[in-house]
Amino acid sequence: MVSVAFAVSSLSMGGIERVTTTIANGLASRGFDVTLVNLSHRKEFFPVRTQRHLRPGWLSYNWWRIKRKISYVFCGDDHGYTWEPWIRSQFKKGKYDYIILNPDFFVFYDIVRQLHPESKILLWMHNNYDIYVDKYFKEQLKLLKHAVRESDGIICLESYSAQRWRQLNGNIHLIYNPLTLDDQGHRSSLLGKTIAATSRLVKEQKGLDYLLAVAESVPDGWQISLAGDGDDRGWLQSEIENKGLAGKLTLCGALDDDALDEHYANASIFLSTSRWEGFPLVAAEAMSRGLPFVSFDIPAMREVTDDGQYGFLVPLGDTTRMGEVLGELTDDADLRRRYSDLSLERVKDFSLDQVLNKWAELFNE
Missing domain, CATH: 3.40.50.2000 (Glycogen Phosphorylase B;)
Incomplete structure (x- = not known):
């Protein structure tokens, strides 16, 4: 043995x-x-x-x-x-x-x-x-x-x-x-007008400054729901209030597995604005619920999406382009369904x- x-x-x-x-x-x-x-x-x-x-x-x-x-x-x-x-x-x-x-x-x-x-x-x-x-x-x-x-x-x-x-x-x-989240969870219907994000609230690594910029371009009627907690929560909450983004970016706090399952199931897109990652568990979790995937083009996300075949990769820091991609997905239910299927296919490699x-x-x- x-x-x-x-x-x-x-x-x-x-x-x-x-x-x-x-x-x-x-x-x-x-x-x-x-x-x-x-x-x-x-x-x-x-x-x-x-x-x-x-x-x-x-x-x-x-x-x-x-x-x-x-x-x-x-x-x-x-x-x-x-x-x-x-x-x-x-x-x-x-x-x-x-x-x-x-x-x-x-x-x-x-x-x-x-x-x-x-x-x-x-x-x-x-x-x-x-x-x-x-x-x-x-x-x-x-x-x-x-x-x-x-x-x-x-x-x-x-x-x-x-x-x-x-x-x-x-x-x-x-x-x-x-993948550490129960694989028997819900699949998103892709009908809700919510973009899910999940991360520690750490400004530099998780690109919370980028997230604020992206939130400003979220189409009317849609909002980003951010799960997680961390040292920069106070700063982020203050910035949301100062920029008038309360209707576009909501902080949910740290969620247990059941609540996280609901967080993804109620969303129609997953978003990451990280500057760097090792291997993002939250990405695999979101993909396992059938969410289309949008992130910056960094090595970890290239691996998760197999060089962009299974999700949208945007040049690092290009929040304008990220907003455009989100706009394409929010406007096109068929595009969301196509990338939902790709997410479910890719996540098999992370079982x-x-x-x-x-x-x-x-x-x-």
């Missing part, structure tokens, strides 16, 4: 956490010996059904958090309180054929390798290559590239990033994230069974 450890820094509400538990649970149900290594002892939003779930003790973890907070308040930083002690404590036992590291672990690659020299260690890239190199790991780029070169393989979500990482590591695996097959192939090589 192949033994696999997946490492996460927490199971808080987030895409990486949701996908990791979905894949780990799915492989465990298929007979793989799966351990989830969790560095946090905080509230968990996703169920864990693996054979083992390792995490720090409540008392020791929270005492560490208190000391880290004190260090930040009195010393101005908490650099002395990295994840390193928890990585050492959680990885000091166990023996694994494969270890899958999520991004928070990349800079600690050497520690995991030291503790498990016998394991094959793979890095799971959840975002675009350029964003990791130029933004998220800009100050730790040497550590990131070292981990990439020394690891036994890289798991990527889309082709552009796979091509770029292949320059540093030849063992690249392209595996999509799976959990298909994705788990790819992971099983990786571990059974």
